[in-house]
Amino acid sequence: MSERAASERPASTRPASERSIAIVDANNFYVSCERVFDPALEGRPVVVLSNNDGCVIARSEEAKALNVDMAAPWHSIAPIAAMQGVVAVSSNYELYGDMSARSAEILSRYTSHQEVYSIDESFIELTGTLDETIAQAREIRRAVRKLIGLPVSIGIAPTKTLAKLANRGSKQNPALNGVCHLGGYAPAQQTAILASVDVGDVWGIGRRTAKKLAPLGIHTAADLRDTDAARIRTRFGVVQARVVHELRGVDCLPIEQVQPDRAQIHHSRSFAVPITTVTELEEVLSVYTQRAAARLRKQGSLTRMMRCFAATSPFSDSAAHTNHTVSVAFPEPTDDAATLYRAAIAALGPQLESGRLYVRAGVTLMELTPRDEHASLDVFDEGDGAPPAHGAVLDLIAGKFGEEALGLGVAGLRHRRGWSMKRDMVSPRATTHWDELATVSAR
Numbered sequence: 001m002s003e004r005a006a007s008e009r010p011a012s013t014r015p016a017s018e019r020s021i022a023i024v025d026a027n028n029f030y031v032s033c034e035r036v037f038d039p040a041l042e043g044r045p046v047v048v049l050s051n052n053d054g055c056v057i058a059r060s061e062e063a064k065a066l067n068v069d070m071a072a073p074w075h076s077i078a079p080i081a082a083m084q085g086v087v088a089v090s091s092n093y094e095l096y097g098d099m100s101a102r103s104a105e106i107l108s109r110y111t112s113h114q115e116v117y118s119i120d121e122s123f124i125e126l127t128g129t130l131d132e133t134i135a136q137a138r139e140i141r142r143a144v145r146k147l148i149g150l151p152v153s154i155g156i157a158p159t160k161t162l163a164k165l166a167n168r169g170s171k172q173n174p175a176l177n178g179v180c181h182l183g184g185y186a187p188a189q190q191t192a193i194l195a196s197v198d199v200g201d202v203w204g205i206g207r208r209t210a211k212k213l214a215p216l217g218i219h220t221a222a223d224l225r226d227t228d229a230a231r232i233r234t235r236f237g238v239v240q241a242r243v244v245h246e247l248r249g250v251d252c253l254p255i256e257q258v259q260p261d262r263a264q265i266h267h268s269r270s271f272a273v274p275i276t277t278v279t280e281l282e283e284v285l286s287v288y289t290q291r292a293a294a295r296l297r298k299q300g301s302l303t304r305m306m307r308c309f310a311a312t313s314p315f316s317d318s319a320a321h322t323n324h325t326v327s328v329a330f331p332e333p334t335d336d337a338a339t340l341y342r343a344a345i346a347a348l349g350p351q352l353e354s355g356r357l358y359v360r361a362g363v364t365l366m367e368l369t370p371r372d373e374h375a376s377l378d379v380f381d382e383g384d385g386a387p388p389a390h391g392a393v394l395d396l397i398a399g400k401f402g403e404e405a406l407g408l409g410v411a412g413l414r415h416r417r418g419w420s421m422k423r424d425m426v427s428p429r430a431t432t433h434w435d436e437l438a439t440v441s442a443r
Contacts, residue, residue, distance in 0.1 A: 020126050020133050020183070021255065022156045023163045024107055024140060026100075027171065029120035029150075030058035033099045034089050036149035037430045037438045045086045049074050052270050053090055053425065090426035098431045102148050110140055115255045123160060123255050130183050137179045156181040160253045161246035164203040165221065169193070194222035194247065204243045209236065221247060265299070267292040268362025274313075275358045278349065281310055285344045288363045293337035296365055302333030304367035306340060308348045313359045324351040333369050340365075 026032060030048040035041045045062035049055065056072045066084050068077065074088060081088065100119045108114055113125035126133045137154040144152050155167030162182055170180035182190060200210030202221050216235075218224050224232075225247035233241035242252040267288045275281055285308065296303060311323040326347040334340070344363060352358075428436035 018127050018129075020156050020158065020181070021160055021163045021251070022124050022126050022133075022137060022154050023117070023160070023167050024103075024122050024124060024144075024152050024154050025167050025171075026103065026120040026144075027151045027153055028058065028060055029100075030091070030096055031060045032150050033096050034092070034427055036099070037095075037427065041087060045084065047074075047081070047086060047088050048091055049088055049425070050091060052272055053088075054270075057091065088425055092427050092429065094429045094432055095427065098429075099148060099150065102431070103144055103150060103152075106144055106147055107140065109143075110136060113255045123163070125255055126156065130181060134179055134181050134184070137181070138177070141178050151178070153178045154180070157183070158249040159246040159251050160255075161203050161243055162249065165194070165197060168197070168201075191222055194225055195220050197221040199224050202243060202247070204239060204246075209240065212236070263366075263368065265292050265295050265301075265303075265365040265368070266362065267295070268309075268360065268364075270360045271358070275361075276355055278352045278354050281352050281358060281361065282345055282349065284310075284361050285348065285363070286341050288361065289340040289344055290337040292363050292365050293335055293340055296335045296368070299368075300371050301368040302335050302371050303330065303340075303365040304333050304369065305329050305365075306343060307364040307366060308344045308362070310348065310352060310358050310361040312357055322353075322356060324348060326351065335371065 031041075031046045034046065034048065041060075043062065044060070045066055045068070046060040047056045047063050047068060048058035050057045053074055055074060056068060056070055056077075059068055059070065063086055066086065068081065068086060074081075078088070096119060100116075104114070104116050104122055107122050107124055111124040111126065115123040117123055126136050128136065133156060137156060141152055141154060144150050153167055153170040155163045155165065155170050156179070157163040157166045166180040166182045170176050170178050173180070182193075185193065197220060198210070199205055199213055199218055199220055200207045202224060205213075205224070212235075213219075213224070216227070216231075218227055224244060227244065229241050229244040232244050245252050269288075271284075275284065289306075305327060307325065307327045309323060309325040312321055314321045328343045328347045330339070330343070340363070428438065430436055430438040
């Protein structure tokens with residue numbers, strides 16, 4: 001290690017300061033959510049399947065031990081998995097999203113600085129001495145486990161990048177009991193830890209950049225930390241240069257307390273069975289535009305443009321692959337589902353062909369603008385100038401009785417349509433639907 005490199009990484013080797021960044025990561029999140037309401041799954045190999053029960057998207061530790069691969073097609077591994085005792089469940093994103101929100105709310109009780117990074121991860125700021133910070137992290141683990149049943153692991157360090165690495169250790173070393181604070185290790189130990197991590201596993205680097213770093217002699221996180229940051233910036237850009245500084249303990253990525261709204265809202269699904277009629281595709285567009293509009297209103301935004309598509313299978317031998325795609329611009333930003341649906345039918349309808357085997361469709365809302373920043377000036381409108389508040393009424397009813405309680409067209413029908421996404425093994429939405437609440441039996 002050069003004298004210059006040693007002098008440029010003082011922050012990562014100093015004792016724990018009053019401020020630390022922690023990442024709280026739910027262990028095997030989807031599987032853990034399923035286990036909360038079905039304790040019989042504890043200790044058993046469990047996998048969660050993608051839309052239409054297609055492939056494996058989440059695995060328990062027991063399933064990993066049986067070498068069940070991520071993205072493995074369920075239809076091809078189901079017979080072997082059954083013999084191994086693997087339990088498969090359909091994805092239940094409504095349950096997972098609500099459990100994520102509950103977890104984030106609990107974390108907010110322990111910090112004034114929080115960034116929800118993903119559905120199962122949050123960065124938070126902790127203050128105190130080394131021992132105090134570790135004690136806070138252990139209390140957070142106990143609270144999340146007790147209040148909502150989720151097991152979490154916590155990595156703590158001076159920066160986000162180092163916290164992510166510490167989180168790896170919290171999961172890999174059972175002796176740490178789910179909490180790893182890099183500040184508890186001597187400088188030589190920290191270097192050894194970074195030297196054991198492949199540079200491609202460093203947050204913000206990835207496999208593609210790792211291949212480009214290899215010819216420069218950079219193979220581990222320690223190699224990247226000790227390299228010349230200016231050279232990395234010249235060769236790879238400012239983002240990778242920040243990673244170098246973050247590995248040295250220099251905080252370059254502050255916690256974002258206000259989460260940015262989505263730049264786009266996308267609602268797309270593959271069908272359980274192919275659709276061959278224009279009427280059914282119009283039903284799909286009715287449901288999808290209403291789902292997208294509801295998310296738009298929940299975000300407090302309006303859309304200026306919508307893209308719609310309907311596609312056949314690219315792997316089908318019976319007909320040439322077709323992907324109809326159209327875009328629609330609105331003269332005034334809107335969040336009205338009826339307006340979106342009529343625009344989708346008018347634009348995409350003429351391109352649809354009866355008899356084709358459509359397997360997927362979707363809508364994307366773009367050019368979003370905050371609702372409270374837009375005021376429509378209908379000075380030449382002879383009427384009352386205000387469209388009916390369909391959206392607000394639908395949202396109110398959906399919030400109380402579920403999203404299928406009322407809707408426009410088939411979106412208000414509770415019976416499952418033939419093209420609806422296949423989820424034959426879906427668990428109850430126990431936290432968001434009254435009629436699916438968990439039943440507890442005492443013995």
